[in-house]
Amino acid sequence: MKVSKVKVSRNRLAVSILAGIVLVLFCVTVAGLIYYRGMIKRLGEVQEEAHAEYSRLYAYIADDPDSQLSNRIYKEIVDYAKENDCYVEMTGQNLSTSYSKADRLNIAICSKVDGIILEADSSVETAELINKANDAGIPVVTVLSDCSESQRKSFVGLNNYDLGSEYGNELAKIREEKRAYPLKALILLDKDEGNSDDMIFSGLNEALKGRNIVLTSSGVDTSTPFTSEEDVMNILDQLDKQGQIPDVIICPNDRISESVYQCIVDKNLVGKTRILAYYDSETILKAIEKGSVYATFAIEANIVAKQCVNALNEYNNTGLVSEYFTSKYIMISKSNISSYKPEVDKDEG
Amino acid sequence: MKANFFANMKISRKLVAVFLATSVIAMCVNIFIYLNLNQALEKINTVFSSNISFNELSDSLNKTHQGLTGFLETKGTDDFELYYASSLDVKNISRSLNSNVADNSIKLSERDIRNMLDTYLKTADEAVTAKRGRKIDEYTAKYEECTRIKDYLNTYIYSVNNEQFRTNSETYMALVNSLRYTEIMSMLIFAVASVMNVLLIVILTSTITRPLTRLSAKADEISQGSPENVEPLEVYSDDEVGKVTRAFNEMLASIKDYIARIRTQLITQSEMKEKNLLMETHLKDAQLKYLQSQINPHFLFNTLNAGAQLAMMEGADRTVEYIRNMADFFRYNVKKSSETVKLSEEIELVDSYMYILNVRYAGEMLFEKDIDESLLNVMVPSMIIQPLVENSIKYGIKDLEPGEGKVTLSVYREDKMCCIRVSDNGIGTDEEIIEKIMNHEKKPSETRGVGITNVMSRLDLYYNNKEVFEMKSRKNEGTHVTIKIPLEDTNV
Numbered sequence: 033m034k035v036s037k038v039k040v041s042r043n044r045l046a047v048s049i050l051a052g053i054v055l056v057l058f059c060v061t062v063a064g065l066i067y068y069r070g071m072i073k074r075l076g077e078v079q080e081e082a083h084a085e086y087s088r089l090y091a092y093i094a095d096d097p098d099s100q101l102s103n104r105i106y107k108e109i110v111d112y113a114k115e116n117d118c119y120v121e122m123t124g125q126n127l128s129t130s131y132s133k134a135d136r137l138n139i140a141i142c143s144k145v146d147g148i149i150l151e152a153d154s155s156v157e158t159a160e161l162i163n164k165a166n167d168a169g170i171p172v173v174t175v176l177s178d179c180s181e182s183q184r185k186s187f188v189g190l191n192n193y194d195l196g197s198e199y200g201n202e203l204a205k206i207r208e209e210k211r212a213y214p215l216k217a218l219i220l221l222d223k224d225e226g227n228s229d230d231m232i233f234s235g236l237n238e239a240l241k242g243r244n245i246v247l248t249s250s251g252v253d254t255s256t257p258f259t260s261e262e263d264v265m266n267i268l269d270q271l272d273k274q275g276q277i278p279d280v281i282i283c284p285n286d287r288i289s290e291s292v293y294q295c296i297v298d299k300n301l302v303g304k305t306r307i308l309a310y311y312d313s314e315t316i317l318k319a320i321e322k323g324s325v326y327a328t329f330a331i332e333a334n335i336v337a338k339q340c341v342n343a344l345n346e347y348n349n350t351g352l353v354s355e356y357f358t359s360k361y362i363m364i365s366k367s368n369i370s371s372y373k374p375e376v377d378k379d380e381g
Numbered sequence: 382m383k384a385n386f387f388a389n390m391k392i393s394r395k396l397v398a399v400f401l402a403t404s405v406i407a408m409c410v411n412i413f414i415y416l417n418l419n420q421a422l423e424k425i426n427t428v429f430s431s432n433i434s435f436n437e438l439s440d441s442l443n444k445t446h447q448g449l450t451g452f453l454e455t456k457g458t459d460d461f462e463l464y465y466a467s468s469l470d471v472k473n474i475s476r477s478l479n480s481n482v483a484d485n486s487i488k489l490s491e492r493d494i495r496n497m498l499d500t501y502l503k504t505a506d507e508a509v510t511a512k513r514g515r516k517i518d519e520y521t522a523k524y525e526e527c528t529r530i531k532d533y534l535n536t537y538i539y540s541v542n543n544e545q546f547r548t549n550s551e552t553y554m555a556l557v558n559s560l561r562y563t564e565i566m567s568m569l570i571f572a573v574a575s576v577m578n579v580l581l582i583v584i585l586t587s588t589i590t591r592p593l594t595r596l597s598a599k600a601d602e603i604s605q606g607s608p609e610n611v612e613p614l615e616v617y618s619d620d621e622v623g624k625v626t627r628a629f630n631e632m633l634a635s636i637k638d639y640i641a642r643i644r645t646q647l648i649t650q651s652e653m654k655e656k657n658l659l660m661e662t663h664l665k666d667a668q669l670k671y672l673q674s675q676i677n678p679h680f681l682f683n684t685l686n687a688g689a690q691l692a693m694m695e696g697a698d699r700t701v702e703y704i705r706n707m708a709d710f711f712r713y714n715v716k717k718s719s720e721t722v723k724l725s726e727e728i729e730l731v732d733s734y735m736y737i738l739n740v741r742y743a744g745e746m747l748f749e750k751d752i753d754e755s756l757l758n759v760m761v762p763s764m765i766i767q768p769l770v771e772n773s774i775k776y777g778i779k780d781l782e783p784g785e786g787k788v789t790l791s792v793y794r795e796d797k798m799c800c801i802r803v804s805d806n807g808i809g810t811d812e813e814i815i816e817k818i819m820n821h822e823k824k825p826s827e828t829r830g831v832g833i834t835n836v837m838s839r840l841d842l843y844y845n846n847k848e849v850f851e852m853k854s855r856k857n858e859g860t861h862v863t864i865k866i867p868l869e870d871t872n873v
Contacts (some may be wrong), residue, residue: 043591050584057577064570065413071563072417083485089492119482121489127540131533139533142500143493 086119088147090344091140093123093133095151095177098257100313101286101331102151105175108337109149116341120149137161141168147344148172149188152179153224171347175340177228186343188336188357192228195329195361196235199282202308202327202363204243206280215245218271218278220264220288223251232284248278252288261291268295277305280326286311289328293319312364312372320369327365330372335359388618392589395620399585403578410574414567421563425556428549434474435542439535441470442498446531449505453512453524464509468502475499487548490541494534501530592622596629608636660842667764667835682711699740706736714764724792724799725757727766731790734767738774746774747787756792759799761866762843765836766790769803769862772833777807777860797868804861810854818852833862840864 092109094102106122113120123145124136131139134157140148141164148165152158152174162172162182171185178187199219207215219236221229233249240247250267253259271277281296283289289309293316296302302324309316312330319325339357347353364372390398448464451457475498479491508523595614602611613630616623685708692700710733713726728750735748770788778786791802818833837850847867854860 043587047584047587050580054577054580054584057573057580061410061570061574061577064566064573065410068414068563068566068570069417071559071566072421074559083483083488086482086484089482089489114484119484119489121493126486126544127536128543129536131536135529135533138529139493139497139537142497142530142533144496144500 084114086114086117088118088345088348089145090118090120090147090149090341091123091136091143091145092120092149093136093140093151095133095153096254096287097122097125097130099286101176101311101333104333105331105336105340108333109340112334112337113341116345118146118341118345120341121145134158134161137165141165141170144168145170146348149340149344150174150179150184151176152182152184153177154179154181156181158182171344171353173340173343173347173353175336185347186353186355186357188339188343188359190228190331190336190359190361192231193235193238195284196232196237197239198329198361198363199232199236199284199308200239200243200245203240203245203280203282206306206326207243207245210279212279213244215280216276216278217245217247217280217282218267219247219249219282219284220252220267220292221249222285222288223253224255229284236282252285252291254285254287257287260287261294264288264291265295265298268292268299268301272299272301277301280306280308282308284310286313289313289325290315293325297324312362317364317369317372320364320366323366327363329361329363331361332359388588388620389623390620392621395585395589399582402585403581406574406578406581410570414570418563418567421556421560425553425560428553428556429546431545432542432549434477435538435545438471438474438494439538439542441467441474442501442531442534442538445471445502445505446527449508449524449527453508453520456512461509464505468505471498471502487541487544490537490544494537494541497530497534497537501527501534504530589622592618592626596622596626599629599633603633603636608633609640656842656845660839663835663838663842667839682708685711703737703740706733706740709733710737721760722763723757724759724761724801727761727763728752728757728790728792730764730767731770734770735788742783745783745786746778747784749787749789751789751791751793753793756794756799759866759868761799761801761864762839765840765864766801766803768833768836769864773803773805773807773860773862776810777805779807781807794868795865799866799868800863801866802861802863804859806859809856809858810852810860812854815852815854819850 090109090113092106094106096102106120109120123140123143124131133151133153137148137150137158138161141161148170150158150162150172152162154177158179159182162174162179162184165172166183166185172182173186173188174184175188176190178184178189180187203215203217207213217240219233221233236247252263252267268277281292283292289307289311290313292307293309296305296307306326307319307324309319309325309328312328316325316328320328336359339359343353343357362372387395387398444467445464448460448462448467451460452464454460475495478495479488480495481488482492483489504523505527508520508527511520511523592614599611599614602608611633613633614626616626616630685704689701689704689708692698692704710730713730713733731748732750735746738746739748770790773788774786778788785806787806789802789804791800791804793800793802818837821834821837833852840849844867849865849867851863851865852860853863
């Protein structure tokens with residue numbers, strides 16, 4: 033009798049343990065199903081990328097969408113615009129076809145943006161398109177180079193005439209350092225008409241008066257990404273053959289600056305000639321550190337960006353805006369590059 | 382309560398319940414996972430819907446432009462209808478595109494496409510209106526503008542489609558990967574649910590089979606012997622097993638009861654056997670004593686027969702009578718010593734005995750009989766009257782004067798009893814002796830012949846200790862010995 037009672041209690045214990053396990057498994061199953069349901073729900077959420085919305089859209093139309101300077105300015109514009117509840121798109125970017133500036137301007141007008149920031153030129157076509165945008169109620173702000181004949185609302189520019197003067201001053205310093213009388217200088221200008229180079233050239237010429245410096249100029253084709261380097265190489269080859277490598281080469285354009293630097297290195301002319309460059313690209317800054325480039329003139333891109341966005345916002349809000357906003361160039365040479373570098377790292381990085 | 386409800390269910394229903402419960406659980410898990418997986422697959426299917434939508438938009442735009450071109454060229458109705466229908470499609474599709482400014486390239490492109498479509502349709506409408514007004518320069522310019530915008534749009538749609546396809550492909554891959562996780566998850570859930578179902582079946586079926594196991598264990602216990610030590614099973618349920626258990630308990634009780642009865646019967650039987658043995662012993666003892674006291678009765682009987690024949694030849698009739706009586710007496714002893722006999726035979730023996738004695742004592746012994754003849758066929762143990770008569774003569778009237786002693790034998794009915802009384806008018810028996818005789822204290826050796834004690838013992842055994850023997854006496858007034866035989870026992 034005792035044995036059977038012990039057996040019964042053992043059986044009950046076994047059944048209770050099994051029932052407990054079943055209960056636990058039931059809870060695990062239910063929890064698993066709830067988790068599973070959550071998993072399936074989360075599947076749909078992957079599709080939607082997080083994005084912020086803004087009240088206005090501006091188009092940024094660069095002269096050369098691949099230019100580092102334009103991209104730097106665009107980046108600064110976007111950052112600043114976002115802070116002011118606007119968004120700026122680089123029209124024509126990420127498309128399967130590369131459109132001309134005129135087409136990009138047309139696209140911006142057709143897609144009814146709230147304003148256009150344009151790296152303009154003085155061509156008639158550009159002026160007409162600016163006027164068309166104006167007719168469509170889209171304000172246009174020109175940046176870096178102006179189209180004064182058009183109905184653009186404002187110009188955010190750099191004093192290129194002053195930049196020419198600054199180049200002149202630097203040439204004078206080099207002349208003194210090299211004690212070369214006269215100092216032979218070459219300026220490589222963009223072949224495209226109506227850009228800011230003309231103004232720089234005028235300023236430079238004015239600054240060189242009476243300084244015993246001989247300035248020659250050559251045109252470089254920058255219409256495609258590959259031509260500038262070829263043109264520069266051709267020019268230098270020719271000069272090298274003639275034994276007329278200049279003491280200083282002035283490059284008032286970011287792409288030409290990098291092309292010249294590369295050709296000088298390739299032709300082993302470092303030390304024989306000095307480069308006065310334009311724009312603070314990483315390559316140029318490194319070259320300054322090494323001493324391959326004498327100095328460069330950088331733009332305060334954040335200030336330019338602020339002026340562009342503020343000009344459009346002001347016009348859209350009030351219907352009025354100042355016609356000119358100016359910004360200064362910063363000269364970077366081996367003497368001050370250490371204080372400038374951290375900012376470059378941040379930008380380029 | 383629930384457990385009782387389950388316990389009281391029929392086994393077939395229990396099995397169905399177990400099967401249903403596990404099947405329902407498995408089915409619910411299945412349905413749940415199936416529905417969710419379906420939902421996930423539907424989501425995956427919608428991943429490329431944006432691409433399809435952009436392709437449709439491109440087709441509709443090209444048709445619109447085709448219609449516009451045709452209309453501007455020929456002013457044809459079909460072309461206009463194509464233009465009109467397609468432009469409606471374009472409008473409808475463009476409504477589904479994003480119109481807000483967002484920092485997402487696809488969203489932004491959608492907005493640009495939507496606005497360019499708007500510009501395109503507006504310009505196209507203006508071209509159509511100019512065509513109707515036959516303003517060639519105007520509609521040509523507008524058409525060129527439309528063509529340009531269409532090219533922009535196609536480039537945008539193509540680019541966005543590509544970008545969308547890339548994003549969608551990434552999303553698709555992410556979804557497919559997630560789906561693999563969900564597959565693993567569903568497999569795990571299935572596995573857990575299956576284990577749970579198996580355990581559930583084990584628990585529920587064990588509630589069915591456990592009582593059966595206990596029952597078979599008890600049956601084993603019983604089959605090993607000593608069922609009286611086996612305790613009945615507890616009944617927990619009211620199902621078939623419960624009923625069988627109850628029946629089993631009843632059967633166990635019956636077996637125990639039966640065994641107890643058989644045991645009692647065996648005891649009774651062995652007691653009876655013992656009694657019979659004892660009776661036989663007494664009878665043998667009486668016979669032995671008789672034979673010891675007598676000459677071999679056969680030899681005597683033959684001798685007597687020879688004597689009778691001799692007397693007959695000599696013409697001595699009384700001698701013949703005497704010898705015949707003697708022969709009868711001894712014959713009786715030889716024949717009936719171990720049987721029950723009719724009362725009449727016992728009386729005849731007494732008659733013979735008395736004749737012999739009267740011949741021996743020259744007719745000094747008076748013998749009277751008072752017999753109820755309806756009782757002559759009553760069966761009685763043999764040799765119960767003659768010893769009493771012998772005692773009466775030997776210890777009662779032997780010492781009286783010749784002719785005074787008298788022995789009376791009465792047989793009568795009284796209260797469904799057959800009473801046999803032997804009385805004498807002799808000197809009587811001391812009460813002490815009577816008491817000793819009645820208490821069986823007087824040893825057979827103290828009496829002579831076939832003693833009264835022997836008769837008493839045999840009657841006791843034969844009639845199962847019923848008080849059938851009675852002895853009364855007074856000094857000098859004789860002794861009365863009565864045997865009361867119950868009439869219902871006479872045939873035993």
